[in-house]
Amino acid sequence: MGFLDRYFGLSAQGTNVRTEVMAGFTTFLTMAYIVLVNPAILSQTGMPLAAVAAATCASAAFASILMGMVANYPLAMAPGMGLNAYFTFTVVKGMGLPWETALGCVFLSGVCFLLLTLGGVRQMIVNAIPKPLFAAVAGGIGLFIAFIGLKEAGIIVANPATTVALGDLKAPSAALALLGLLIIAVLSAWRIKGAVLIGILVTTAVAWGVGLVTYQPTPYDLKSLTATAFALDIPAALDLGKTGFGILEIIFVFLFVDLFDNVGTLVGVSKRAGLMQPDGTIPRLNKILFTDSVATMAGAAMGTSTVTSYIESAAGVAEGGRTGLTAVVTGLLFLVALFFAPYAQFIPTAATAPALIIVGALMMAPLKEIDWDDALVSVPAFLILIGIPLTFSIANGLAFGITAYVVIKLLRGRARLSDWLLLVLAGLFVARFVWLSAG
Template sequence: MDSPPGPVAASDGFSGWLERRFTLTERGTTARTEVLAGVTTFLTMAYIVLVNPAILGSAGMPVAAVAAATCFAAAFASILMGFMSNTPLAMAPGMGLNAYFSYTVVQQMGVPWQVALGCVFISGIAFLLLTLTGIRQLIVASIPNYLFAAVAGGIGLFIGFIGLKDAGIVVANPATFVALGDLKAPSSALAIFGLLLIAALSVWNVRGAMLIGIVATTLAGWVMGLVSISPEPYSLEALTGTAFQLDIAGVLGLSGRQGIGLLEIIFVFLFVDLFDNIGTLVAVTKRAGLIDENGKIPKLNRILVTDATATVVGSMAGTSTVTSYVESAAGVQAGGRTGLTAIVTGLLFLAMMFVAPYAQVIPLAATAPALIIVGGLMLLPLVEVEWEDPMSAIPAFLTVAMIPLTFSIANGLAFGITAHALLKMVRGTLSRTDWFLLVLALLFVIRFIWMGGA
């Protein structure tokens, strides 16, 4: 007598759907492998749930609400990426752009965080339109690859510098601009402990090294009496402090000197997101073996449309630009080959929303070490610069140096692109296809004249 087919058939049906939807066998993977890969990716990038609120919180945004928005944006983007492109690429609010949002746009330029979120929203819409109209290819073609690498490296130094400052390891000095801080101060000592712990866990290849290090440092601070842990009851109302708070009218209504600044803000959000995505996509898809025989990334437009959509949704939830995470490579290393990996990562971020309010108990001394480590790891692309060739070395150096030294990604981009265009003119290698590069360089020169050192 045959056994009832009910539960088994349902299970087979679901397994069959997974197979058809994500082409598991074709890509040499299984559902179990994809789930494990998704968990691995989540552990390697879960630190953003603690670090992003710390950075945006310094801009006056409610920390608990930002933590929830971070979880929601990462969940929405990763799940959408999995279904849209069937790529093991997880997404979350991007490091570097969150620092630019907080330290440059809000604190340095004096733009209210609600208006800054409006800029993020508009940059997402612009990215979507550029992708759908094909102008994105024109932009990418006008910028040399070594400047992509230089921007990534400069942002790494920027993030690392912020981490050293938050840790009290580097402090202001009227004579030398910066100097070594008091390493015996309790908060600095705690940050150094966290830095050593994360570094040790990383070299031991412990999954979730940064997350473990942040939590352990917070607990150590609590034991030392440096952290007051008094979590409040879970409140959905507290999590809506940033949702739909973006001020688009504030963006469109500003004019004059500040208006030009806002155009620059949108430009930086758009370009850095574009650069970051191209670099991450190449790195992750190469490792996953998904690049086709022509060297192209399958379903690239779907990936970029997903990225733009995620940024728009993220700004409405209350966080800075959402982008692809290179930590996705950890999941690929664990065997992830399909969008199911990204979906599992997204579901874990969704579950984490319910503990998001407790992110406000994490001190700067605990998140600063993660910023320093992340900043260091972001220097890897600099090996792609041909440092022996002045044609690439000079613009690359200016880009890398000006981002942390002027506390502005925009300044680094401006110096690098302008220097590249000028050197091509001097060398006599400009061609008709460089017209967009010249337009960008001219706009940057006008920006320098108009805004001066602002």
């Protein structure tokens, strides 16, 4: 125990091994739903479900342990919600890219993140984007995730007259999803740790009990668990002549959302843990961002979408976690979960859909940071918020919001020379819109 105290500085942070271990368990329970939800989303691209489940566990284990050992921060990591939906529904299903190429784009976004971190450009980008738009991005992704959950459950269906409509709530899938939604919501209201995971498991048990699940067992061998490992196609992702400007857009969205999701999570967890410096800086920030970029590249190599920091880490911090030992414990638990990865196929879509809806709801919290009385920020924020789910594209929502912000600021006469990077970003978005129209 003396080694752990010295390495992680437990005494200096006013904590101990027992507290850190309990905090790690708490963080794992609050984010373990990703082991079920991420494969459910990514498997819709044609990726083998068991392999994605294994990649989810392995990447979360590697990233969380790396975060704890390198940055000594109580921050757990796993494939990010929102980005997995963008990977599946926009990049693969919408643009028609093979999932191997999409994984190549994820890897390249991690390389770009690493270069930006090493070059100090990350701070420039963070300072350029108005903070209220961060909140709008989080809320827009939350609506995007919730919309996908409602659609997958059959609660919302397509309608040629009204675009969308209410589905048949008496249908088994929809009814089961509503039950799961109720269970998770009530458990969350009672502040039960692991509410999302418990809700998924209970709903799955009900589905099996009433015969709504058909399961075709697959061999539990190394080959089936590594079907997505090192399948990423980086040359195809770099082949701009074949796929056009869309590849640049994909890499930009993966990079952009990961960047600001990471920053938002860092701020939230740091404030909760009392780790933020008096001047507002975050200790060991470069090490944290370095870990994030390496984790994204490693995750793509293992066969999953962008790996990022999880706000659920705040649950472990609330239990007393203050050092990287918390993250290491969480990572070790994901390593244990790896042995149960093939059985993710036991979980029906109707059981994971409620988790998407609830997670989407939780992502609405940052919207309170937006000054809705100031049109300079409220209009761009609203365009981001509504643009992401209605265009089924995070890229479109970001483009609408940032472009609107720059245009309104210019016409309001409040643009400054220091806004040059924001103007460049808006110019790139306008060029993208022109290119899409020409196509």
